[in-house]
Amino acid sequence: MTLELFDPPAPHAEPLADGAVLLRGWARAHAPEWVAQVAAIAAQAPFRTMVRPGGAPLSVQMTNCGGWGWVSDARRYHYAALDPASGRPWPAMPEWLRAQASAAAAAAGHPGFVPDACLMNRYRPGNRLTLHRDEDEQDLSAPIVSVSLGLPATFLWGGLRRQDPVRRVLLQHGDVLVWGGPSRMTYHGVNRLADGRHPLLGAERWNLTFRLARTRYDPARA
Numbered sequence: 001m002t003l004e005l006f007d008p009p010a011p012h013a014e015p016l017a018d019g020a021v022l023l024r025g026w027a028r029a030h031a032p033e034w035v036a037q038v039a040a041i042a043a044q045a046p047f048r049t050m051v052r053p054g055g056a057p058l059s060v061q062m063t064n065c066g067g068w069g070w071v072s073d074a075r076r077y078h079y080a081a082l083d084p085a086s087g088r089p090w091p092a093m094p095e096w097l098r099a100q101a102s103a104a105a106a107a108a109g110h111p112g113f114v115p116d117a118c119l120m121n122r123y124r125p126g127n128r129l130t131l132h133r134d135e136d137e138q139d140l141s142a143p144i145v146s147v148s149l150g151l152p153a154t155f156l157w158g159g160l161r162r163q164d165p166v167r168r169v170l171l172q173h174g175d176v177l178v179w180g181g182p183s184r185m186t187y188h189g190v191n192r193l194a195d196g197r198h199p200l201l202g203a204e205r206w207n208l209t210f211r212l213a214r215t216r217y218d219p220a221r222a
């Protein structure tokens with residue numbers, strides 16, 4: 001019997017669909033740095049419950065960093081340069097985070113991705129994200145880079161139509177999922193978070209999605 005049997009597998013890439021790759025464990029080695037970066041942003045722009053058009057609250061708590069932040073309010077979903085809670089610009093995207101997201105995108109076959117927005121989601125046990133597409137960005141040829149930290153979650157990976165069959169993918173601490181190209185408009189969501197405790201985040205899961213909200217995607221960009 002060897003101890004390695006109980007270690008998480010070494011980081012590796014699992015193709016999920018055309019244009020979509022799951023980089024298993026990609027962010028694990030630097031997870032404490034990821035957590036510190038998000039905590040510093042959340043100290044300036046706290047996680048908050050947003051409401052959806054119509055007024056019902058979203059289940060997960062959100063904040064943003066970068067030039068643009070994704071905002072849901074009683075009227076619409078949109079990208080805003082100012083945090084509506086403070087009236088100030090969202091915290092800048094730290095260069096370290098931007099570089100990590102660019103490197104993950106490149107590793108998944110989407111070079112030249114330089115995100116201008118990062119939506120951060122905080123899940124507590126029982127929180128979920130219903131099936132949706134990320135469709136508020138201007139240039140839908142740019143990928144989405146999604147980083148998971150803390151408690152594991154069952155990610156729902158559907159198809160290009162809402163009624164398409166859904167695959168269940170377990171996303172664990174340090175996993176990075178990238179979807180772009182023919183997969184960019186895939187319906188996706190997250191099942192209710194199960195209770196648990198994670199050594200770094202306790203009873204929470206943090207997810208970061210790096211996006212190109214208001215810039216043109218140029219794959220030739222260095």
Ligand SMILES: O=C(O)CCC(=O)C(=O)O
Binds near residue numbers: 207
């Ligand atoms: O939490 C996740 O894994 C997915 C988040 C997501 O789909 C989103 O923020 O649009």
Ligand SMILES: [Fe+2]
Binds near residue numbers: 132133134188
């Ligand atoms: Fe999404």
